[in-house]
Amino acid sequence: MTDYLTAHPEIHTIRIAACDLNGQPRGKRLPARFAGKAEQGGTRFPMSVLNLDIWGDDIENSPLVFASGDPDGTLHPTERGYVPMPWLDAPSALLPVWMSHDDGTPFAGDPRHALAAVQDRYKARGLTPVVATELEFYLIDDSGDELRVPASPRSGKRRLGADTLSLRTLDAFDGFFTELYDACEAMDIPADAAISESGWGQFEINLMHQDDALKAADDAWLFKMLVHGLARKHGFAASFMAKPYPDYAGNGMHTHFSVLDNDGNNIFDDGTARGSDDLLAAVAGCLRAIPASGLIFAPHGNSYDRMVPGAHAPTSICWAYENRTAAVRVPGGSPKARRIEHRVAGGDINPYLMLAAVLGAALTGIEDALTPPDPITGNAYDLDLPQMPDSWQAAIAELETSTVMHRILPQQLIENLILTKRQEATKYAQLERADQIALYLDTV
The missing domain is CATH 3.10.20.70 (Glutamine synthetase, N-terminal domain)
Structure with missing residues (x-):
């Protein structure tokens, strides 16, 4: 080195x-x-x-x-x-x-080692998870008392409105994104497509799939550091916090994954749109672990502001084919590329813990040969379905009493995480809204 x-x-x-x-x-x-x-x-x-x-x-x-x-x-x-x-x-x-x-x-308290242990369990079965992540973030002018969309470096104007998949919005910050992509190349972070999202000043960048879950988590961790740092260099803030604005969409961090066997075959592919029994078992494992994983997918006080119906974040424990209102989605396309999209996590997560929880849950489903409930159709927000933990306290309690998470994460790490979140919840409750936002804006 x-x-x-x-x-x-x-x-x-x-x-x-x-x-x-x-x-x-x-x-x-x-x-x-x-x-x-x-x-x-x-x-x-x-x-x-x-x-x-x-x-x-x-x-x-x-x-x-x-x-x-x-x-x-x-x-x-x-x-x-x-x-x-x-x-x-x-x-x-x-x-x-x-x-x-x-x-x-x-x-055992190191989150990177926790993910390495999950990856090793896959290897012991002759399997390799292939992982990609999608990271959403806001660019924010935080120079005043209220958070605002930054002025365009090109026009000096503020675009006060959602502009989903707008090239104009991307081009307004072309200098920032050009430097960001150059930096990703220098840091060996496989940044792919960038899009403008539905929030004011919100963007998403996809990191390409790869057959090393540790590198995928490293990439996400380093990418968040890079985006934070470069935004400040350009005179504004960047935030992955789950819900910086109460009235706009929150930031998510979706992950796509498939699993290869020793011959390089995708074990989720059975040549049909349904997918293999292993796919369904992995889906069932993911669904089973969602309540106990809530503290990992929504680790902060602000995280639960994102988990509300109709806000582009899943609130029900369900799965579906080609349905973005579900917590677990199986995208369409070629059967050879059959994969699972896990849509629960916010942008404020720890990437190592998030991937350990998702991949570990899928593996327990395969190990136990689980069968999921029927996939939903239509709008999950309108259906009577099991719900995710809707508060910090509920998520802490779910993790504390879980049995499945002890198959995925070390006992010491679980205990450390519970102690940490209890302390944070007590201190967070004493803060005014402005101080709560300031706490997370640059940190997560």
Whole structure:
């Protein structure tokens, strides 16, 4: 990896960062000349750092802090290696790392290790998930008391209205999107199509499918950092928070996935529009785990503002063919490309936990040979269907009593997440609306 720094002598500082439970990068800044030590011997910081609340505070009564003496973990580079940080003024590079105990065993509170364990379970069955993500975000002028659509850098005017799939809206911010795509190429993030969405100043960018779920999560995590940073460089904010505006559509993060066997065959394809029994079992597994996964798909106080009927976010636990009102959708097209679209998660999620929950749920469905209920037709909002957790407290309770999530995530991570969200919910309830928005605008 030092070859990267040799090839880029302009880089004088590096950041070493791991992903905490809230998806926040936590780590250190180092002069580039000391990078070799971090690469070879790893770096150290407290295990509790991967389990801070959204404000960056310790979790009260956490077993990782005073009860255990707040011990260090060791962090080693992930397979990603260095990536540039083009949103910073000075040439800099980021080295993603993940945490282990001193004996080399993975730290169970690290969300990247949780996803790696799910991927390993697929490999043990001779299977490989192929994953793509779709990330929605808003560009926002937050310079005043009220959030507004940024003025177009081209015309100086504000487009006050939804403009779905508008080239004009994309072109108004062409400088930002051009720099964003250049940065994605430099960071090896497979950014595909960009579209304008239904909210004022809302956009979506798809990241291409790939047969490495860890890289897909890395890409999403790095992409969110990049969009946040570049937007500030251009004079406005970018936010993936679930519902920055009460009256406009929220931000989602949909994921598409199929599963290949050792011969490269899509196990969801049976040559028909129905899909295979494995497809139906995976759908059933996803549906079964939605209530207990609610805290992962909607991890913050603002997340539940998005989960309301008629707001382009699913609220019912159901599935369908080619129906975007359902939580789990099976898109049409060639049977060879048969896949599942999981539509529940907001843009404010931790990508590692979200993919671990989705892929892990699908695998439990395949393992148990589940059969889903009949697919719905029509508008899911108008049907009498089981509902997702509709509040933070309900989602916490569902995870705490779940049995299926203990097959997907480590016990320690589940306990840490519950403690974290209880602390955040207490503090969040004391904030005014403006402070709640400010809390999440740049963080998630």
